[in-house]
Amino acid sequence: MTHHGAELTMRPPGPLHLRLLRLLRDQGPVSRAQLSDALDVPRPRLVAELERLVAAGYVAEAGPAASRGGRRSTLVELSRHLRFAAVDLGATSIDVEVTDGRLEPVAAYSEPADIRSGPKAILHRVDELLAKAKIDGAYERLDAIGIGVPGPVSFRDGVPVSPPIMPGWDRFPVRDLLAREHGCPAVVDNDVNIMAIGERHAGVVPSVDDFMFVKIGTGIGCGIYLSSEVYRGTDGCAGDIGHIQVDAHGPVCACGNVGCLEAVFGGAALARDAAAVARSGASAALADRLGEHGSLSARDVGEGAAEGDATCIQLIRAGGQAVGGVLAGLVSFANPSMIVIGGGLAQLGHLLLAEIRSVVYRRSLPLATSNLPVVLTELGPRAGVTGAAVLASDLAFEQMA
Numbered sequence: 001m002t003h004h005g006a007e008l009t010m011r012p013p014g015p016l017h018l019r020l021l022r023l024l025r026d027q028g029p030v031s032r033a034q035l036s037d038a039l040d041v042p043r044p045r046l047v048a049e050l051e052r053l054v055a056a057g058y059v060a061e062a063g064p065a066a067s068r069g070g071r072r073s074t075l076v077e078l079s080r081h082l083r084f085a086a087v088d089l090g091a092t093s094i095d096v097e098v099t100d101g102r103l104e105p106v107a108a109y110s111e112p113a114d115i116r117s118g119p120k121a122i123l124h125r126v127d128e129l130l131a132k133a134k135i136d137g138a139y140e141r142l143d144a145i146g147i148g149v150p151g152p153v154s155f156r157d158g159v160p161v162s163p164p165i166m167p168g169w170d171r172f173p174v175r176d177l178l179a180r181e182h183g184c185p186a187v188v189d190n191d192v193n194i195m196a197i198g199e200r201h202a203g204v205v206p207s208v209d210d211f212m213f214v215k216i217g218t219g220i221g222c223g224i225y226l227s228s229e230v231y232r233g234t235d236g237c238a239g240d241i242g243h244i245q246v247d248a249h250g251p252v253c254a255c256g257n258v259g260c261l262e263a264v265f266g267g268a269a270l271a272r273d274a275a276a277v278a279r280s281g282a283s284a285a286l287a288d289r290l291g292e293h294g295s296l297s298a299r300d301v302g303e304g305a306a307e308g309d310a311t312c313i314q315l316i317r318a319g320g321q322a323v324g325g326v327l328a329g330l331v332s333f334a335n336p337s338m339i340v341i342g343g344g345l346a347q348l349g350h351l352l353l354a355e356i357r358s359v360v361y362r363r364s365l366p367l368a369t370s371n372l373p374v375v376l377t378e379l380g381p382r383a384g385v386t387g388a389a390v391l392a393s394d395l396a397f398e399q400m401a
Contacts, residue, residue: 016041016049021058021078021397025102026201029062029077050076057081058400078102083139084392085182087126087147088191088384090344091115091165091218091267094122096129097385098138103201103393107138110381115150118168127181144399145178145186146392148194148384150219152237158188161236164243164255165219187395191215191384192239192343193230195377196223198387199340203378212336213383214241215343216323216352218267224334241330242266246322261326265319267344270298273315283311302348313351320352324359331364331372342377349376 014022019039024030030038036046053059054076062077078101088095092114098107109129113122126147133139151163158175160166178186189197196213205211205225213223220242224231232238242262243255250259251269263269274296278286285304290296304312327339339360341353357374364372377383 016045017053017400018394018397020046020049020053021400022394024059024076024078025393025397028102029075031065031073031075033073035076053400056400081140082393082396083142084389084396085130085133085142085145086385086388086392087145088194088388089113089115089122089126089147089149090191090384091150094125094129095381095385096126096133097389098130098133098142099389101393103386103389105385107133107136108385109133115166115169119172119174123174123177126178130182142182142184144184144392144396145182146194146388146390146395147174147178147186147188148191148388149174149188150191150217150221152235152240153188153190155189155232155236158186160188164253185395185399187391189230189388189391190221190223190232190236190239192221192223193232194223194387194391195342195383196225196230196340196387197390198379198383198385199342199377200225200387201390202386203383204340204375205338208338210334210336211338211340212239212327212330212334213340213342213377214323214327216266216341216345217343220262220266220323220343222330225336226334241326244326246325261322265322267298270301270315270319270345271296274298274301274312277311277315283309285309285312298345298348305348305351316348316351317355319345320355321359323352324356325363327356327374328360328363331360331368335368336372338372339374340377341374342380342383346376346380 036043058079059076060079062075065073065075082101084099086097094111094113096109097105099105149160151166152161154161159171160169162170175186175188192215195215199205199213209228211225215221222239222241224239243260245259246261246264247259251263252258253260253263274286277283278290285307289300301312301315305316353376360374361369379386
């Protein structure tokens with residue numbers, strides 16, 4: 001909640017109702033006087049806009065403000081009935097949240113899933129989880145849905161486009177299907193973009209206008225924030241750094257090319273390399289785990305490294321060097337003010353982070369790195385659903401004209 005005397009954050013320009021609703025979403029209940037100051041609009045115009053939004057059921061009064069002497073003003077807040085659905089589809093997982101207008105979760109579900117089982121099966125499961133949330137009393141109706149998918153997206157059309165690890169999803173009408181199924185507007189974006197949006201909203205970079213969010217999971221991608229906006233590129237595939245070549249003689253990638261960053265050090269690549277090392281006998285820790293579980297994952301490498309296994313440490317360091325080399329080029333090119341590392345492999349922690357940092361600082365221009373923090377995500381696995389909820393709320397607010 002924002003109290004009297006707290007400075008309200010200015011939002012980017014836009015229609016008054018959109019700026020007003022975003023401010024109430026991000027700041028909580030505030031007085032009319034504070035709103036008028038923060039939005040820089042005359043009081044009569046603000047009061048008329050608020051009356052319109054109260055009548056439409058989007059804004060409500062929230063009790064008296066702290067006294068400044070004289071008559072106490074009334075706080076206003078977003079309607080407590082607003083509900084947004086946020087969906088983060090990973091290569092191997094589904095995360096679903098239903099949030100209130102302040103984007104606080106009122107229901108949350110996470111489960112393993114294989115994105116390769118196709119759009120009908122995966123989206124059917126999303127529908128089932130949202131139906132469960134409704135039965136559990138989380139909402140009566142949804143105001144908007146935001147969803148992130150692990151591949152390139154045409155943001156304009158609301159469809160995935162030739163996603164390398166999502167067979168059967170090319171041009172599938174994800175947005176239109178969800179909107180029809182749930183009777184509300186929907187928005188689709190790339191998973192790393194929604195993670196960047198989530199981190200900007202509630203994580204480590206709330207006041208940073210130019211940053212990169214690097215997701216290292218099954219795949220590797222980069223959400224790019226420039227001048228307070230996500231930069232998606234002409235066709236929606238900006239930031240697809242997992243397919244930058246780092247080894248001309250490296251392994252074949254899911255995209256069909258050779259030696260892509262993702263093929264050298266994504267989650268699947270790390271599991272592949274760990275299995276090869278375990279079978280060669282170079283790592284007792286990995287050999288033991290392979291014998292116990294029958295397969296290996298990035299988590300096994302992380303646990304082996306934590307136990308001091310030299311081969312596991314070397315696997316993580318090599319991956320960090322590959323990621324750092326790509327990021328060093330991007331830093332010299334785009335000069336961001338921060339890099340945030342997230343995704344499943346961020347759980348490899350400070351060993352990975354230290355290696356990425358050392359390469360970025362060593363290989364980028366000194367001016368670009370003199371005050372460049374490279375940090376781990378604060379939101380962890382919630383970055384994606386948080387960003388999807390921000391996108392959903394923005395979409396709903398835009399359509400509340």
